[in-house]
Amino acid sequence: MSWNRIAAILKKEFLQMKRDRMTLALIFMIPLVQLILFGYAIQTEVKHIPTVVFDQSLSMASRDVLDSFSASGYFDVTDTVNSFQDVTRKIDSGETQVGIIFPPDFEHNLQRGASAPVQVIVDASDSMVANQAVAIANSIGLLKSQQVLVKKMNFSGEPPYDIRVRPWYNPDGITAYYMVPAILGIIVTMTMVIITAVAIVRERERGTLEQLIVTPIKPLELMIGKILPYIVLGYLQITVALLVGVLVFHVPIRGSLLQLYLLTLFFITASLGLGLMISNIAKNQMQAFQMSFFVMLPSILLSGFMFPRLAMPKFIYYLSYVIPLTYYLDIIRGIILKGIGYQYLMGQVTALLVFSIVMLTVSTLKFKKKIV
Numbered sequence: 001m002s003w004n005r006i007a008a009i010l011k012k013e014f015l016q017m018k019r020d021r022m023t024l025a026l027i028f029m030i031p032l033v034q035l036i037l038f039g040y041a042i043q044t045e046v047k048h049i050p051t052v053v054f055d056q057s058l059s060m061a062s063r064d065v066l067d068s069f070s071a072s073g074y075f076d077v078t079d080t081v082n083s084f085q086d087v088t089r090k091i092d093s094g095e096t097q098v099g100i101i102f103p104p105d106f107e108h109n110l111q112r113g114a115s116a117p118v119q120v121i122v123d124a125s126d127s128m129v130a131n132q133a134v135a136i137a138n139s140i141g142l143l144k145s146q147q148v149l150v151k152k153m154n155f156s157g158e159p160p161y162d163i164r165v166r167p168w169y170n171p172d173g174i175t176a177y178y179m180v181p182a183i184l185g186i187i188v189t190m191t192m193v194i195i196t197a198v199a200i201v202r203e204r205e206r207g208t209l210e211q212l213i214v215t216p217i218k219p220l221e222l223m224i225g226k227i228l229p230y231i232v233l234g235y236l237q238i239t240v241a242l243l244v245g246v247l248v249f250h251v252p253i254r255g256s257l258l259q260l261y262l263l264t265l266f267f268i269t270a271s272l273g274l275g276l277m278i279s280n281i282a283k284n285q286m287q288a289f290q291m292s293f294f295v296m297l298p299s300i301l302l303s304g305f306m307f308p309r310l311a312m313p314k315f316i317y318y319l320s321y322v323i324p325l326t327y328y329l330d331i332i333r334g335i336i337l338k339g340i341g342y343q344y345l346m347g348q349v350t351a352l353l354v355f356s357i358v359m360l361t362v363s364t365l366k367f368k369k370k371i372v
Contacts, residue, residue: 046132046311050096051075054087059107065118065161068144069100074136087121091168093344094330097123097310098133110160117162124167125337127178129308134165169337176249180331182305184241185325188234188264189271189299194273194292195338196230201288223364225274234268235261254339263331263345266352270324273359280366299325327351 051069055062069075078096081087085325087099099121109116120137139291141163170177238261245251251259274295282288300306302316303325309317320326327348334340340351 034236046129046308048076049074049098049100049129049133049310050078051100052087052090052096053077053080054082054084054099054101055080056104057102057106061107061110061116062102065102065140065144065336066100068140069137072140073367074132075100090122091121092334092338092340093336094123097126097129098137098323113160115162116160117164120165122165122167124170124173125178125333126304126308127170127173127175129310130167130170130225131173135169137163137165159365176245177251177337178333180241180245180249180251181336182329184238184245184266185303185328185332186300186305187237187241188268188328189325190296191237192230192234192268192271193278193295194274194289196227196272197278197282197288197292198285200226200276200279200286201282201285223276223360227269227276227360230272230275231265231268234271238264255335256341259341260335263335263342263349264328266349266356267324267328267331269356270352270359273356274324274362276363277292277366280363299323302326304329312359323350324352324355 053066055066066077070077075098079090081090084101087101090096091099101121103118106116106118118141120133122130122133122137139162141159144161145159167173242253246253272337275292278288278291278295282291302309302312302320303323305325306321309320309326312320330348331345334345
């Protein structure tokens with residue numbers, strides 16, 4: 001073994017790394033940024049859950065219970081409505097995740113010593129938020145009942161406050177119902193972003209793009225030709241994943257499959273646009289893979305796939321809106337678990353459409369038919 005030859009190889013590698021400053025910067029900066037970002041953002045305790053109230057009692061007793069919900073720090077009353085249908089609409093649309101409903105005779109029942117029911121509806125399509133909301137709501141009911149019973153010195157009767165929690169969409173809390181649709185989104189993101197970016201950079205490195213230089217093809221035509229096969233691949237992945245989800249994990253599909261496939265196109269094009277943008281920036285496959293990984297990890301950790309976005313600091317919560325998967329998780333969970341349609345998902349679809357147009361336009365303008 002010759003130490004001189006080893007030293008010569010090491011010197012060559014260090015010189016190569018020094019010349020490729022972008023790769024070196026990515027190697028050091030990506031772990032540092034992700035460590036700070038995710039260490040600050042990832043939390044599992046969910047507070048300030050958006051809550052809608054339908055108070056038919058309009059009494060001091062109902063306001064006292066609402067004050068207890070608000071004082072806990074876990075429920076933020078964002079709206080009051082005048083019908084049960086409005087509560088359903090706000091939960092279906094994702095505007096709120098908890099609905100509190102007081103019956104007209106709520107205070108009257110308390111005054112005559114009977115148990116006064118309060119219905120608490122929880123959106124269980126996000127199981128982590130739902131579990132915490134259910135536990136806190138039941139705790140508030142028990143605490144309020146204990147306070148009343150202690151004053152009356154009566155511990156044998158029914159609890160004065162009967163908190164009736166109703167988890168919707170996934171009442172049994174089956175993890176597969178919550179995770180399988182999200183995993184489908186992750187699979188599509190990996191294919192569209194990583195494979196697209198690395199494959200195009202690899203073609204540039206191998207010189208196969210030289211053949212396109214002598215043709216009259218336009219950048220837009222080239223982009224379309226490049227992304228269409230990946231769109232087909234994305235739909236094949238979705239079809240296989242849905243079949244596995246239904247046949248193996250028994251995930252129910254309560255909404256329209258046609259709408260799911262149509263709205264998935266916006267997510268696929270958004271992810272492809274991101275992959276094409278990376279391929280335009282990266283100079284080699286290593287850089288393309290590092291940039292793609294830098295996109296993938298936030299998509300997994302900040303989009304609501306694993307950790308609830310409501311538990312994140314405000315800055316990180318709003319930062320997650322630039323991640324396409326954030327919108328697609330609302331779409332796929334909404335259609336599969338809630339059975340809702342486009343009318344409730346217009347905001348998410350619009351965001352993905354704008355993201356797709358921006359990414360594909362910038363990628364097309366940046367692309368040049370020449371060897372870099």
